[in-house]
Amino acid sequence: MKRTAHSRVLILLVSHLGGFSLANPSAAQESPGVTLQALPLEVDLNLDGRILEESWFSAVPITDFTQQEPVEGGVPSEETEIRVLFD
Incomplete structure (x- = not known):
């Protein structure tokens, strides 16, 4: 059963x-096939909402986003940037 x-x-x-x-x-x-580059952490991060650690500046940002709503594929109304680090 x-x-x-x-x-x-x-x-x-x-x-x-x-x-x-x-x-x-x-x-x-x-989809253009965006490649994300994640870098290893060299020092501990302080997750306080401020990006002050040098590790953040060495991470390669992704900024070429498009929106899904209200117009699919349109230019976003807000600037967005993503950086990825790992430990």
Whole structure:
């Protein structure tokens, strides 16, 4: 009984994921393929909302975002920058 229930859940999940990718096939084709570079931490960070540590400035920022709503692919109304570090 449990095996049948698990099989049904798996089938439903796979069918919904497949339908999602077919619903918007152009989204995958339009993506430019951004590469993210994550750098290792050299010193501990103080997570206080201020970016003062030198490690943040050595991390390569990603800034070329587009919005999804209200206009898909439009220029964002706010400037956004992401930098990734890991320990």
